[in-house]
Amino acid sequence: MNKQRLSLWWFIGTLVFALLSMLVPLPGVLEPFKPYWPALVLLYWSLESEDRVTLGLAFMVGLGADLLNGVVLGEQALRLCALVFIALRFRSRLRFFPMWQQALAVLALLLNDRILLLIVRVLAGGTLPPASWWISPFVGAALWPFLFLLLDDLRARLRIQ
Amino acid sequence: MARTRDESSPLFAGNAAGTLRLIIYLALAMVLMVLDQRNGWLWRLRYGASAVVEPVYRLAGLPAVGVRTMSVAFADRQRLTEQNQRLREDLLLANAKLNRMAAVAEQNQRLKELLDTQHSLELNVQLARVIGVDLGAYRYQLTLNVGGRDGVKPGQPVIDAHGVMGQVKEVLPTTAVVMLITDPAHAIPVVIERSGLRTVAYGSRDGDQLALPNIPLAADVRAGDKLLTSGLGGRFPPGFPVGEIVSVAPAATGMFQVAQARPAADLDRSEDVLLLHDQAEPDGPPAPVKPMGPPSDLAPVTGAAPAASSVTRPAATPATSGVPR
DSSP states (O other), X not given: OHHHHHHHHHHHHHHHHHHHHHHSOOOGGGGGGOOXXXXXXXXXXXXXXXXXXXXXXXXXXXXXXXXXXXXXXXXXXXXXXXXXXXXXXTHHHHHTSOHHHHHHHHHHHHHHHHHHHHHHHHHTTOOOOOGGGGHHHHHHHHHHHHHHHHXXXXXXXXXXX | OOXXXXXXXXXXXXXXXXXXXXXXXXXXXXXXXXXXXXXXXXXXXXXXXXXXXXXXXXXXXXXXXXXXXHHHHSSOHHHHHHHHHHHHHHHHHHHHHHHHHHHHHHHHHHHHHHHTOOXXXXXXXXXXXXXXXXXXXXXXXXXXXXXXXXTOOTTOEEEOSSSEEEEEEEEOSSOEEEEETTSTTOEEEEEETTTOOEXXXXXXXXXXXXXXXXXXXXXXXXXXXXXXXXXXXXXXXXXXXXXXXXXXXXXXXXXXXXXXXXXXXXXXXXXXXXXEOSXXXXXXXXXXXXXXXXXXXXXXXXXXXXXXXXXXXXXXXXXXXXXXX
8 A cells, every 4th residue: 555655656756857857957058958858757657657647647747847838838738648649559569679779769759749849839930949959859869768777777676566 | 478468558459549539638738729829828827826836946946056056165266256356346347437427427317307308317126036947948038036026017128237138028926937039039129329220139040149130231230230229119228238240241132131149148147137127118209290381271172282292291201210221
């Protein structure tokens, strides 16, 4: 019972931490290198814990991120829903990929996410972002193996599901 | 071998229910986006949820504060002494200049009273601190630690020691979001200090420059010219430095000159900024001059009107249009 509660809190905690890290600024030069943390953490959980991550959860996390971010309400909800849907659909295959292949899949997902964001912003009347804006998915994919192993290791240490 | 695969994640074929749910959620998100774009729900919702949102901002700003404190704590004594010395020299210089300006300001005040204008040189400002939060709009925004409870209102100009930074865009109870002048959606009316040419400076896509896309071809503009706020439009008070022109080139259409300018303010380094409290007087073009001529009741009904207007118009145009073609 206690274990279950702990694992639930751990799950929520990682998501909240991802939202917080999304808001933390990096120094000017590193700014374009910032990965989209909520997507990475949601991806991890959708691969590892199938019953917790649903489209509804992705939608709620996205709405929370929008509320904090203040660009357009529903923008990140849409992006995270699409991301989690693809991840859940290919979950069984993604799980058994070797790490480098998994990272490539994550890169594809994150690039798709950026394209969605671009479509939304352009439709909302925004301007095209600078070229450095496309670096972020590659950083996210490069960080994926480390994030995956770290979260897995922490979960094993805490002995939670 | 015992683990049976569940229905929710099939290996190859997808299930229709999942797709349907996705479509519903995507449609919901799109409806939300459209409604928000039209009605600005998000900011009302954020204002309502400010009890949650603002502490999160403060929390997310903590690392930036930590880095700042660390850089002070671990800075060597020598650098701090040097900085202190430089600041003291700056203060001395600024005070000396102020003393000289005081006489000029007084004279200016008297002359203005003679001219019966209302401009004042006094500044009514409020100090604010920048919270280090990344709001994901490609760095065209700042968050300040003052808000509606401190009397901040949307539209207030924000300046730092070197020039105009932007204007307040959205206000929460204890935080405010500032739109920088480099935002592509921002435009600020400026005047070129050397030639008095009035034009508009827009933000540009690259994020750290201003673009002046419509300068007349014949206008005298050079790299190095300073830009000041012109006070037109009534949002920014006149006379604050905005930037310095870096390059001028003819536009691709051949009808205008296009200039690039570097903002005068330290947009990405300022930690303390000033909020201007008194907004500029609505300082638009002067009220149209009453057409000279015989009183209207004496005017002939028709026929003579075109001739009369063609005589008066050439005299009136050069006086009203300040900008050279």
